């Protein structure tokens with residue numbers, strides 16, 4: 288076997304240094320050039336070399352052939368496509384430790400490792416950070432908000448069917464996880480489950496498909512004049528149905544616009560009251576929007592403050608670490624006010640060898656009974672390290688810069704003769720107040736608009752994603768990197784967008 292452990296570990300030290308340097312070097316381009324991509328593609332082997340090519344050759348291949356063909360979506364502050372965030376120095380450090388020590392976080396074994404204690408503590412720190420209160424310290428770290436939405440809807444499915452069974456008390460039926468969805472539904476006398484939402488993220492609809500709720504049973508309950516805001520009367524009519532159990536899902540940060548589905552504490556209180564009255568579950572998809580809760584109460588952020596108010600009244604929350612928290616992929620989190628609900632769905636039953644230690648240790652739950660995996664990476668450590676290092680204040684400063692940059696861009700586009708900012712705003716002040724970290728826009732000229740994203744991205748100075756808005760192509764700028772420099776980045780964005788518009 289071609290493994291020289293001693294040489295490898297020496298190289299490991301050099302590699303750590305190199306990783307650090309990579310992460311600290313700001314890149315001026317966001318996409319790899321075509322020749323790097325072609326070269327990398329041609330370098331991929333057609334079959335496995337059974338003897339191995341050795342570590343040194345592999346290292347050279349990865350660094351010289353493959354790495355130049357990566358994009359800089361996390362390293363450049365001007366990648367505005369998906370909300371990828373970046374990687375803070377503290378998170379990079381912690382993530383390297385996670386790989387080197389390779390802790391498997393599955394069962395809380397208090398005498399074997401501190402890792403599950405750290406995860407549980409990190410959940411508590413997140414609850415503090417998001418100003419949710421410590422009754423929210425139930426949950427786990429996931430692969431992302433998609434998995435967290437699956438967890439939230441699975442908990443909701445348990446809860447709403449249990450309340451429906453409670454109304455039909457001849458049965459001793461347990462949970463869906465135990466008895467099965469079909470059996471539980473029959474015992475409850477229901478024909479299905481439904482999810483009421485406004486502009487849900489595609490992953491929430493996917494979660495409904497995975498959980499046997501059905502993508503078709505995610506229903507729009509928006510008001511007539513705004514597709515993101517709730518029609519509370521319509522919600523109550525749906526909740527009164529005797530044939531369906533209901534989960535309400537709040538889009539706390541809609542992915543295209545960055546806007547919020549709710550507009551203040553009163554609205555969240557009303558949703559809570561409706562859920563309590565009808566035995567429904569209130570889930571929040573706050574993948575990137577929930578971080579609005581760390582902002583100061585200040586007129587500058589009033590609309591965002593209001594959009595994040597009352598989220599603590601919900602039952603469950605999906606959030607992303609690899610977005611605004613700027614920890615590396617993959618990292619999401621799921622938090623809930625209901626201790627033990629997740630175990631109804633995710634209990635890893637009948638595995639005596641996987642039980643935890645002493646009863647005192649049971650204060651820290653075993654992740655394998657809360658989430659999807661039985662074995663997984665120690666995802667909490669980068670979150671823990673980054674929260675400790677920068678605190679709420681550090682993240683507040685990062686987020687304020689991101690929001691101010693987004694607003695500068697929105698204002699410039701609003702005033703530019705060639706561009707529209709979307710959704711159409713009546714006045715500039717209203718537009719800027721609503722802008723969080725996303726700017727959606729299109730070109731007025733039809734021809735330019737069709738190729739707008741491609742033209743912008745061709746410059747490789749910034750990257751936007753192409754999307755569509757009300758049937759017409761549009762571009763989306765999503766700002767999420769801790770490296771944002773308001774003035775420098777704004778100047779580059781202006782230069783690129785102005786030059787693209789003149790060449791039309």
Ligand SMILES: *Cc1c(COP(=O)(O)O)cnc(C)c1O
Pocket residue numbers: 370430431432433434488490491540541542572573574575607619
């Ligand atoms: C990104 C996003 C998701 C999906 O998150 P992943 O981390 O990609 O799984 C879900 N909901 C919203 C609102 C998002 O922005």
